[in-house]
Amino acid sequence: MLLVFLFGYSEASKRVAVEGYRYWSSEGYTRVVINLNDQIEFTQNRISNPDRLYFDLKNCILSKDVTPSVSIGDGILKKMRVGQFDNGTVRVVLDLQKFERFNVVVFKNPYRLVIDVFSEKGVEPVPDTKQEGKISEIKRVVIDPGHGGNDPGAIGPRGLMEKDVVLDVAKKLGALLKDKYNMEVIFTRDRDVFIPLEERTAIANSKKADFFISIHANASRRKAARGIETYILNWTTDEESMRVAARENNLSLAKMKKVQGELQMILDDLERDNKKGESMKLAYNVQNLMISSLTQDYNQVIDLGVKQALFYVLVRAEMPSVLVEISFLSNREEEKLLSQNKYRDKIAEAIANGVGAYATPPKLAKKPSDNI
Numbered sequence: 494m495l496l497v498f499l500f501g502y503s504e505a506s507k508r509v510a511v512e513g514y515r516y517w518s519s520e521g522y523t524r525v526v527i528n529l530n531d532q533i534e535f536t537q538n539r540i541s542n543p544d545r546l547y548f549d550l551k552n553c554i555l556s557k558d559v560t561p562s563v564s565i566g567d568g569i570l571k572k573m574r575v576g577q578f579d580n581g582t583v584r585v586v587l588d589l590q591k592f593e594r595f596n597v598v599v600f601k602n603p604y605r606l607v608i609d610v611f612s613e614k615g616v617e618p619v620p621d622t623k624q625e626g627k628i629s630e631i632k633r634v635v636i637d638p639g640h641g642g643n644d645p646g647a648i649g650p651r652g653l654m655e656k657d658v659v660l661d662v663a664k665k666l667g668a669l670l671k672d673k674y675n676m677e678v679i680f681t682r683d684r685d686v687f688i689p690l691e692e693r694t695a696i697a698n699s700k701k702a703d704f705f706i707s708i709h710a711n712a713s714r715r716k717a718a719r720g721i722e723t724y725i726l727n728w729t730t731d732e733e734s735m736r737v738a739a740r741e742n743n744l745s746l747a748k749m750k751k752v753q754g755e756l757q758m759i760l761d762d763l764e765r766d767n768k769k770g771e772s773m774k775l776a777y778n779v780q781n782l783m784i785s786s787l788t789q790d791y792n793q794v795i796d797l798g799v800k801q802a803l804f805y806v807l808v809r810a811e812m813p814s815v816l817v818e819i820s821f822l823s824n825r826e827e828e829k830l831l832s833q834n835k836y837r838d839k840i841a842e843a844i845a846n847g848v849g850a851y852a853t854p855p856k857l858a859k860k861p862s863d864n865i
């Protein structure tokens with residue numbers, strides 16, 4: 494099997510640096526990420542004796558400080574090796590232990606190759622979370638405050654930064670889920686630090702979380718835009734939703750439109766294993782509870798609804814997962830609200846109640862409708 498993927502050309506004279514790699518093990522698959530300083534062309538191959546996958550990255554040079562091999566031994570991959578195969582080719586080899594299939598996607602800005610290798614177990618459908626008797630189990634939730642470190646996210650007209658607001662709301666949410674709903678809470682970050690988007694999902698998968706909640710604050714070029722919306726991962730034709738995903742993925746709108754086509758296979762996965770339906774239920778619970786509780790104290794709460802778009806941070810999350818945009822930092826009034834402790838408390842409480850309502854079905858706030 495030889496497949497060639499073209500993701501654009503680089504000048505022949507200038508080689509692309511392969512700057513390093515990272516990997517995360519979860520139950521169903523191992524995620525390997527190769528960091529690059531520009532777009533590349535590559536080929537991929539599987540060969541046996543011993544069973545391995547290899548990727549030839551064209552017109553590339555391996556940075557000097559990259560470790561040539563690492564033992565993984567997680568039941569899916571034995572080992573990973575990387576080397577300068579010839580003058581212009583860097584070869585990445587994954588020695589397989591238990592293999593069913595693999596997918597490669599390219600995340601952009603910065604460029605990185607995200608290789609997910611699935612074991613046989615990884616293709617089993619997600620168990621039905623509606624079954625009785627699960628309610629008393631302790632649920633594990635991964636809370637993901639967006640951005641951080643040198644990535645401030647959206648910045649309001651008065652200078653309030655998304656990374657700070659969402660971290661605070663995330664901590665409040667975590668405390669509530671622990672105290673009120675007896676959940677186990679894990680944060681992708683609990684301080685002002687940068688974490689790549691693909692790592693956030695990998696954290697949730699490796700911790701075998703029951704839910705994944707990514708928290709963000711919105712921004713729009715229309716200063717009057719305001720309101721609250723909750724997203725799930727899916728393909729979209731809606732320009733505004735695409736704009737939001739582009740901003741959260743750190744891409745231009747034009748690039749975002751291209752990315753949708755390239756990530757089609759991920760969406761096929763999504764259809765197959767029922768995560769979309771569960772994510773949608775979680776999204777409706779969170780969105781509805783946010784709107785109903787905020788309207789008690791604030792008279793101008795706009796319900797932008799449950800929407801879908803292609804967020805890198807939700808790609809291949811193995812559990813119901815949503816991304817919440819908790820108001821618009823670009824709107825003066827909402828920036829002011831987001832700067833207030835009381836509003837942040839209220840939002841955290843509302844999200845917690847939404848997650849709680851999803852986790853304990855009898856308390857469902859509203860039935861999900863199909864009209865998104």
Ligand SMILES: [Zn+2]
Pocket residue numbers: 639640646647655708709710741
């Ligand atoms: Zn954001």
